[in-house]
Amino acid sequence: MKNGILLMMLFLCGAIFAQSGGTIKGHIIDLQANGEPLLFATVHLKNSDTKTETNFNGNFELSGIIPGKYMLEVSFAGYEPLEVPVEIVENQITRVDRGMKAKAISLADIGEIVSVATELHVSSIDNKK
Numbered sequence: 273m274k275n276g277i278l279l280m281m282l283f284l285c286g287a288i289f290a291q292s293g294g295t296i297k298g299h300i301i302d303l304q305a306n307g308e309p310l311l312f313a314t315v316h317l318k319n320s321d322t323k324t325e326t327n328f329n330g331n332f333e334l335s336g337i338i339p340g341k342y343m344l345e346v347s348f349a350g351y352e353p354l355e356v357p358v359e360i361v362e363n364q365i366t367r368v369d370r371g372m373k374a375k376a377i378s379l380a381d382i383g384e385i386v387s388v389a390t391e392l393h394v395s396s397i398d399n400k401k
Contacts, residue, residue, distance in 0.1 A: 292336070292362070292363075293335065293336040293337050293338055293339070293360070293362065293363075294335075294337050294338075294339055294360035294361050294362055294363065294364050294365070294366060295333065295334065295335040295336075295337065295360075295364070295365045295366070296332075296333070296334045296335075296337065296344065296358060296360070296365075296366045296367075296368055297331070297332070297333045297365055297366075297367055297368075298315070298331070298332055298333075298367060298368035298369050298370070299329075299330050299331050299332075299369045299370075300313050300315070300326050300330045300332065300346055300369075300370055300371070300372060301330055301370075301371045301372070302351075302371065302372060302374075303371035303372060303373050304373060304374055307371070308330075309326070309328070309329050309330025309331075310326060310330050310348055310351075310372055311326060311327070311328055311330065312325045312326060312348070313325065313326045313330075313332075313346055313347065313348040313351075313372070314345075314346070314347045314348065315332045315334065315344065315345070315346050316344070316345045316346075316347070317334065317337065317342045317343070317344060317345075318342065318343040318344070318345050318355070319343075320342070322334055322337060337360045338360070339360050339361055339362045340359070340360055341357065341358070341359050341360075342357075342358050342359075342360060343355050343356070343357055343358075344356045344357075344358050344368060346370065346372065348372060350374055350375055351372045351373065351374055351375060352372065352373050352374075352375055354370055354372060356368055356370060
């Protein structure tokens with residue numbers, strides 16, 4: 273009988289601690305590719321070490337988050353970063369489903385890149401002489 277009570281107490285304590293914190297689940301898509309999932313985008317809670325990546329379906333999950341207000345950052349190379357305010361509630365799931373847009377590159381930006389590359393090339397030729 274004593275062993276049964278002790279076993280039940282340990283089980284209840286484990287269940288209480290296992291469910292602490294909240295969860296963020298979401299889906300990230302490419303807005304310019306007909307809503308295709310964005311694979312391996314970085315999903316990060318700003319000012320914390322909590323981060324993950326989207327999977328092959330564009331889904332992600334962050335769990336065990338201490339309740340409170342956070343800024344969720346989503347980034348992917350070549351895309352405009354997203355910042356989404358979220359509020360985490362104990363033992364609840366917060367959904368974040370968003371789309372990302374590719375960064376626009378202007379002709380002026382391309383001109384600057386070509387100019388810098390040309391300067392570097394000329395500089396390296398001058399150094400070889």
